Amino acid sequence: MxxxxxxxxxxxxxxxxxxxxxxxxxxxxxxxxxxxxxxxxxxxxxxxxDAETAWMTRATLEPALADFDPAEHEGKEIALGLDLSQTRDITAKACIVQTGEIEIERVDDRGQPYKVVAPTYDAWIEAWSPGDTLAARAVKDKQPYELWAKQGFLQAPKGESIPYGHIAQAVAEDAHRFKVMALAYDRYAYRSFFEPELNALGVSIEQVEHPQGGTKKGKPTDTMTAAAKRAKKEPEGLWMPASVKGLEMLLFERRIRLRRNPVLVSAMMSAVTDEDRWGNYWLAKERAANKIDAAIALCMAVGVMLAAPPAPGAKFQMFFA
Incomplete structure (x- = not known):
């Protein structure tokens, strides 16, 4: 090669x-x-x-890292991705917002260049991990969790498990500060434990299923179904292989800024990929100590954003179109 x-x-x-x-x-x-x-x-x-290989390089990730305040996007439309955990892993919530449009050059399968106008984005994450076991898990996982918590990159509420009420409150704050187009979720613990917390806070936002593996797609929402019908296509739900490729595309084309956060950087650099016989791949981890939750949440948020119908008058095509 x-x-x-x-x-x-x-x-x-x-x-x-x-x-x-x-x-x-x-x-x-x-x-x-x-x-x-x-x-x-x-x-x-x-x-x-072999099926598994490292997913990300520093050379690809570093240009996307930036220091910005999400407050500059208040009032704008955002998409959310949520990866829930309970006792050992990290719970992560990712947000993504469109920031503008740029003209980029692509190459077709015959090597011919062509230009398109495409959207640019900012994205950021919040992360939580149980406070009572933080020190012990820092030693076991060989990660500076306590330092990240002290620096404000990782929230460590008291207890041996993460109280879903804390994450629900963060989503409620997002719904107050921004226009949430949809929240992507995986079924694990969501309907039984997390959704009741949202309902208790009176949070009313669209929620869309986004499985984290590569074996099935989520159920499309009514909005996604209506958009597909307008485009004369079969409605499809979200799934991780498409969302991973969407994030890769944004990174390759330098169309996304990621708010600098060591929790996210560690997750991106720790992820490997697993794939099926047809070449569809998704994020996985080689060892339990590799915490990739923030990377998964980011892919989920990207999946929601790229699957959304373009705004009226937009010049660009949807990624999944």
């Missing part, structure tokens, strides 16, 4: 059905985003690989 002179051996139709420029771009993606490596090796270089 690293030697272009060998490419024709694995790609006999190079220059016929695909161009050398296109394949060079594919190879660059594999180097920038290791999670894409397995699929690219199999598809373009006839190399079978």
């Amino acid at each position: 690293n030697d272009p002179s060998c490419w024709p051996k694995a790609n006999p139709l190079l220059g016929v059905t695909i161009t050398e420029e296109y394949l060079a771009g594919v190879v660059k993606q594999a180097k920038d985003m290791p999670g894409k490596l397995n699929g690219i090796l199999r598809l373009h270089f006839c190399v079978w690989t």
Whole structure:
């Protein structure tokens, strides 16, 4: 893969059905985003690989990290992603907001460049972990949880489990400060334990199922179904492979700023990918000590945002269109 002179051996139709420029771009993606490596090796270089590989590189993530205050977006429309945990993992909530539009250049499958106008975004996370076991888990996981909590990057409420009321209050604050288009959730603990907390606070926002694995899609909401019908397409629910690819696209095209937070950075750098026989992949972790909850929540929020119908008069196409 690293030697272009060998490419024709694995790609006999190079220059016929695909161009050398296109394949060079594919190879660059594999180097920038290791999670894409397995699929690219199999598809373009006839190399079978293990299912799991690192997802993110510093070179891809660093340009997206920025210091900004979410308060500058108050009143705007945001999408939320929520990854709930209870005792050992980190609970994470991610928010994403559109910030503008830029013209970017893409390359089609024949290596031909073309320009499109596409939206830009800001995203940030909040994270929680049980306060009573924070020190012990910091030693076990080899992560500076106590320092992150002291610096304000990680909330550590008292107790050996995370009180869902705290997270529900954070969602309620979002609903007050912003216009929440939808909250993406995974079924784990949501309907039985978290939704009642939202209802108790009188929070009324659209909630959309977003499974975290890659085996099934969530049920589309009425809004998603109506948008699909207007586009004369079959309505589809959210699923992690599409949301992961959506976040990758935003990172590759430098169209997203991520508010600097070590909890998020650690999650992004700790994630690996698992995939099915068709090349669909999603985030996973190699060891229990790898906490990828913030990365999962971010993908879920991105999935909601990119699946939303474009605003009236918008120049760009939806990612899933």
